[in-house]
Amino acid sequence: xxxxxxxxxxxxxxxxxxxxxxxxxxxxxxxxxxxxxxxxxxxxxxxxxxxxxxxxxxxxxxxxxxxxxxxxxxxxxxxxxxxxxxxxxxxxxxxxxxxxxxxxxxxxxxxxxxxxxxxxxxxxxxxxxxxxxxxxxxxxxxxxxxxxxxxxxxxxxxxxxxxxxxxxxxxxxxxxxxxxxxxxxxxxxxxxxxxxxxxxxxxxxxxxxxxxxxxxxxxxxxxxxxxxxxxxxxxxxxxxxxxxxxxxxxxxxxxxxxxxxxxxxxxxxxxxxxxxxxxxxxxxxxxxxxxxxxxxxxxxxxxxxxxxxxxxxxxxxxxxxxxxxxxxxxxxxxxxxxxxxxxx
Amino acid sequence: xxxxxxxxxxxxxxxxxxxxxxxxxxxxxxxxxxxxxxxxxxxxxxxxxxxxxxxxxxxxxxxxxxxxxxxxxxxxxxxxxxxxxxxxxxxxxxxxxxxxxxxxxxxxxxxxxxxxxxxxxxxxxxxxxxxxxxxxxxxxxxxxxxxxxxxxxxxxxxxxxxxxxxxxxxxxxxxxxxxxxxxxxxxxxxxxxxxxxxxxxxxxxxxxxxxxxxxxxxxxxxxxxxxxxxxxxxxxxxxxxxxxxxxxxxxxxxxxxxxxxxxxxxxxxxxxxxxxxxxx
Numbered sequence: 001x002x003x004x005x006x007x008x009x010x011x012x013x014x015x016x017x018x019x020x021x022x023x024x025x026x027x028x029x030x031x032x033x034x035x036x037x038x039x040x041x042x043x044x045x046x047x048x049x050x051x052x053x054x055x056x057x058x059x060x061x062x063x064x065x066x067x068x069x070x071x072x073x074x075x076x077x078x079x080x081x082x083x084x085x086x087x088x089x090x091x092x093x094x095x096x097x098x099x100x101x102x103x104x105x106x107x108x109x110x111x112x113x114x115x116x117x118x119x120x121x122x123x124x125x126x127x128x129x130x131x132x133x134x135x136x137x138x139x140x141x142x143x144x145x146x147x148x149x150x151x152x153x154x155x156x157x158x159x160x161x162x163x164x165x166x167x168x169x170x171x172x173x174x175x176x177x178x179x180x181x182x183x184x185x186x187x188x189x190x191x192x193x194x195x196x197x198x199x200x201x202x203x204x205x206x207x208x209x210x211x212x213x214x215x216x217x218x219x220x221x222x223x224x225x226x227x228x229x230x231x232x233x234x235x236x237x238x239x240x241x242x243x244x245x246x247x248x249x250x251x252x253x254x255x256x257x258x259x260x261x262x263x264x265x266x267x268x269x270x271x272x273x274x275x276x277x278x279x280x281x282x283x284x285x286x287x288x289x290x291x292x293x294x295x296x297x298x299x300x301x302x303x304x305x306x307x308x309x310x311x312x313x314x315x316x317x318x319x320x321x322x323x324x325x326x327x328x329x330x331x332x333x334x335x336x337x338x339x340x341x342x343x344x
Numbered sequence: 345x346x347x348x349x350x351x352x353x354x355x356x357x358x359x360x361x362x363x364x365x366x367x368x369x370x371x372x373x374x375x376x377x378x379x380x381x382x383x384x385x386x387x388x389x390x391x392x393x394x395x396x397x398x399x400x401x402x403x404x405x406x407x408x409x410x411x412x413x414x415x416x417x418x419x420x421x422x423x424x425x426x427x428x429x430x431x432x433x434x435x436x437x438x439x440x441x442x443x444x445x446x447x448x449x450x451x452x453x454x455x456x457x458x459x460x461x462x463x464x465x466x467x468x469x470x471x472x473x474x475x476x477x478x479x480x481x482x483x484x485x486x487x488x489x490x491x492x493x494x495x496x497x498x499x500x501x502x503x504x505x506x507x508x509x510x511x512x513x514x515x516x517x518x519x520x521x522x523x524x525x526x527x528x529x530x531x532x533x534x535x536x537x538x539x540x541x542x543x544x545x546x547x548x549x550x551x552x553x554x555x556x557x558x559x560x561x562x563x564x565x566x567x568x569x570x571x572x573x574x575x576x577x578x579x580x581x582x583x584x585x586x587x588x589x590x591x592x593x594x595x596x597x598x599x600x601x602x603x604x605x606x607x608x609x610x611x612x613x614x615x616x617x618x619x620x621x622x623x624x
Contacts (some may be wrong), residue, residue: 057528057529057530058528169391198390198391198555199390199555199556199596199599199600200390200595200596200599201390202599202601203598203599203601203615204615207612207615207616210612211616225528225529226529226601227529227603228600228601228602228603228608229601231601231602231603231604231605231607231608231609232601232605232608232609232611232612251605252605252606255603255604255605256605265530266529266530267603269529269530269532269533270529270533270558270602270603271532271533271536271558271559271561271562272558272561272602272603272604273557273558273561273585273597273600273602274585274602274607277561277562277581278562279540280537280540280562281533281536281537281562282533283530283533283534283537284530284533285534287498287500287501287528287530287531288528288530
């Protein structure tokens with residue numbers, strides 16, 4: 001069904017190949033009161049078919065990082081490199097970038113109602129990616145209907161001509177997923193795709209994204225503020241705080257063996273439906289710093305329960321402490337690594 | 345158990361269907377439940393379940409179509425203006441969105457003390473100020489916050505301002521409409537703990553509305569689960585979480601994500617085996 005010329009445009013990647021290599025990425029905005037460093041020296045890699053999570057609270061720089069991956073930041077000063085299949089996206093010509101977006105890398109936005117065009121039909125928008133690559137109208141429509149059906153939209157032939165406002169929130173997000181995956185991209189960036197949804201719909205949308213990317217071998221970078229929803233989804237994750245990665249590792253290593261006080265704090269403060277009912281939820285005191293006012297030394301030090309003098313004086317590096325299996329940006333990560341499970 | 349503070353009896357609220365003159369949709373469909381003095385009752389449901397409409401009917405912010413709401417034995421829906429004013433002091437609402445629920449042009453001190461001026465007009469300036477200081481320390485804000493405007497506060501702090509405003513008039517019943525839903529994860533736990541403390545220190549009765557079961561579990565001794573305007577299940581915390589009876593409660597339980605990869609992978613497997621395919 002896929003025309004050879006449209007398929008040949010795309011560089012194929014085998015499972016396990018390095019497809020995304022972000023190296024020393026920093027993003028700075030010009031604020032009213034001087035420059036604001038939103039992302040500070042972030043490096044990470046994604047392999048073909050891999051599901052990677054980025055977790056952080058508001059102001060952590062997670063969404064700005066996601067937008068940088070598709071060079072969607074205008075008016076920002078960007079340093080570092082975002083290499084996708086060997087090419088630096090940040091230095092790509094607009095023409096080339098346009099070919100890449102939605103085709104090799106696609107983006108699922110948090111709010112489909114504002115991300116979709118309200119005066120164009122859902123079908124039109126889902127098939128647009130194909131039409132732009134020279135697929136004929138009829139074939140594009142056929143494939144869009146098949147895709148809408150695959151993402152769980154009933155009666156897709158009839159819904160093809162509906163406008164976004166005629167879809168429910170969950171349905172719209174399904175349509176966004178259809179739009180993101182119809183071009184068979186190598187990488188999907190999902191920026192809090194379920195934040196606005198009810199819990200059951202959220203679970204369905206994440207399950208759908210899981211299934212589809214698994215069956216097509218698509219890599220996913222999933223951005224969220226909620227550690228819980230990554231637990232089953234992601235194979236690997238990064239925790240961001242005040243513009244930096246503070247801990248990264250395999251999912252189980254983060255959840256069961258975190259060696260960063262911020263991650264530990266987040267994990268402990270999440271309410272659950274099972275387990276002991278503690279009288280009080282464990283909390284992290286204070287609040288995340290504004291990007292305009294990041295504390296010196298370790299940015300987490302004013303909120304940290306394990307803080308020592310060194311923390312306010314010296315910025316810790318993201319290193320793997322002795323005896324641990326993943327890196328953490330904490331002066332006391334060695335000490336934390338020696339107490340597996342005790343601090344939970 | 346303790347005395348009954350609030351009784352909701354056969355509450356119904358209908359809304360006209362858009363574009364139709366006769367059709368109506370029942371947002372709240374024959375809801376009855378009891379709230380006991382000093383307890384926290386969780387009201388859990390997804391959007392469109394009627395949980396917020398129920399809360400607004402209880403406070404008579406919207407008029408129910410039929411039914412009764414008995415507050416300490418008296419029907420709120422039949423109260424005189426004077427009695428209603430007393431009721432509106434005793435029953436306070438904490439809103440979901442701490443951004444739109446605070447007037448951006450009022451200083452924090454004025455926001456919190458507005459209710460005092462209305463309900464206790466004879467309070468002197470000094471008394472109001474003393475009360476303000478007391479309220480600030482209750483909710484964990486500082487005195488120098490009083491002269492600032494809402495814009496200079498984070499979401500968590502704004503929610504504390506909203507809580508202080510509700511507590512200012514010494515309510516017995518606090519209705520909280522998803523008060524932590526829009527807060528950062530690390531702030532949610534702080535605010536949930538604050539409700540717990542306030543409930544104990546002030547002997548408050550709380551109706552706590554949430555869209556997921558995890559949020560209310562720490563605070564609420566009893567939980568009601570709503571769907572499509574109907575209470576599907578109501579019971580003690582133990583009953584609801586350890587032995588949910590209604591299929592809807594169970595589907596909510598397996599949908600709530602928890603920070604535990606092993607159990608989450610199991611839940612994913614369960615969903616793919618059973619609940620999956622039911623598009624919403």
